[in-house]
Amino acid sequence: MAADSSSGKTDDGKIGAASAERNELPLQLLRNITGQFSEERRLGTGAFGTVYKGILEDGEVIAVNKLAENSPVARDKAFTDEVQNLMALKNENVLPLVGYCYEGQKEVVFNNGKYIAADIFQSLLCYEYLPEGTLQRNLFEVPKKMDWETRFKIIKGVCKGLLFLHSIPIVHMDLKPENIWLDNYMRPKIAEFGLSRIFGQEQTRMNAQNIVGSYGYIAPEYLYRGEISTMSDIYSLGLLIMETSTGEKNCPGNEPSAVKFIKNVRDNWTEERIASEYPSLDPDCLKQIKACINIGLECVEIGRRKRPSIEKIMDTLNRLSQVD
Structure with missing residues (x-):
């Protein structure tokens, strides 16, 4: 036909x-x-x-x-x-x-x-269309809490997808849990990719009054100076990794670049807190959670040159994997 x-x-x-x-x-x-x-x-x-x-x-x-x-x-x-x-x-x-x-x-x-x-x-x-819905829905809107193995698989999958996009290169510009969809195997897929290309890089670079993205996930150098790079995505990725690791929601409201959320994670998610939140996990899994939170915190450094590349993040995650 x-x-x-x-x-x-x-x-x-x-x-x-x-x-x-x-x-x-x-x-x-x-x-x-x-x-x-x-x-x-x-x-x-x-x-x-x-x-x-x-x-x-x-x-x-x-x-x-x-x-x-x-x-x-x-x-x-x-x-x-x-x-x-x-x-x-x-x-x-x-x-x-x-x-x-x-x-x-x-x-x-x-x-x-x-x-x-x-x-x-x-x-x-x-x-x-993926019927399992978004990472946002599965993290924060359904009663059943995702197990750590699934969360870690999602973090790795999102990073693999971003590594692919950055290799093209495509800067996503709006990376957040609502733009990650999950298939029947809970494999994450990045949506809304490439819109910075469709809009034209010069359009999105013009100035902070024309910013494209979600307020609580935008890197400060883009928000205030209109500067775009793959490191803009790394900032957003850090927030997504911290949300997925902790199960706590970044509630941006009027808060630019999630400053309060980042401070809360840095101050409160100690090894003792992780052990108390996940009492049934073995030491290797607890180590993964702590390492993922640390990756997230590195990603949200104010100076973009201090943030890790997506290649370095993938290397760290692969070393943490019990089975690659």
Whole structure:
């Protein structure tokens, strides 16, 4: 059964997961499968837009990220080319990008005291949907506490995914538990990757008033000086590792760069505290927890040159692994 590559439709007119893969999808289709981007289908809201659950005609589910209208997205061919480059990326710890939409429609808008017809462009990205949900949900929103073996596997997997992205290089710009999805084997996959490329590096570098990312996870050099590097991601990774290791939530609120959360972890998560929180674990596992917390604290050094590279972090985690 052949697929129409321009519409994502098969010969019989149905939309399937296979036909959606690697396709530019029409806006009306994405509206239909998300219930017109209904609140009931909303999976979460991030720095770049809102993610909705989309159900295709064959029952397959995808995640549809409707980028915010004020996002500094590269236009026309630049957007399409970069998205297609990102769709070619394959890594077990990166959430596959399976489709996209960049479509303009005429809308009546009020401008300079009068109504005019203007082309309003919508940019959407479609990802594989994982029913286990996000790391945020599994850490903080379900009653069953994850065991340490699972947490350590997630930390290693996230770091492997980030090592892959940084090798390209792609700076993620919004690394946090809400952007880590878990498959049926609790294997983590980084979502929202590559949006700094889609937005254009110069756009995201402009100044701190145009910052892209989640307030409580942004590295201070980016927040205050607009400086972007892979070390920006390392800062966010450190917070994610500390949240995963301790089970305590970084509640940013109005707190820039999680200063209070970091101080709490540094002051309170001693070897005695770790042993009391995990009384059933053997010494090797307790050592892993302490080492992961220390990695997290190294990652959030104010001076970015003091932070470890993702390669060094992976070396440390591999040495800690009982079975690599």
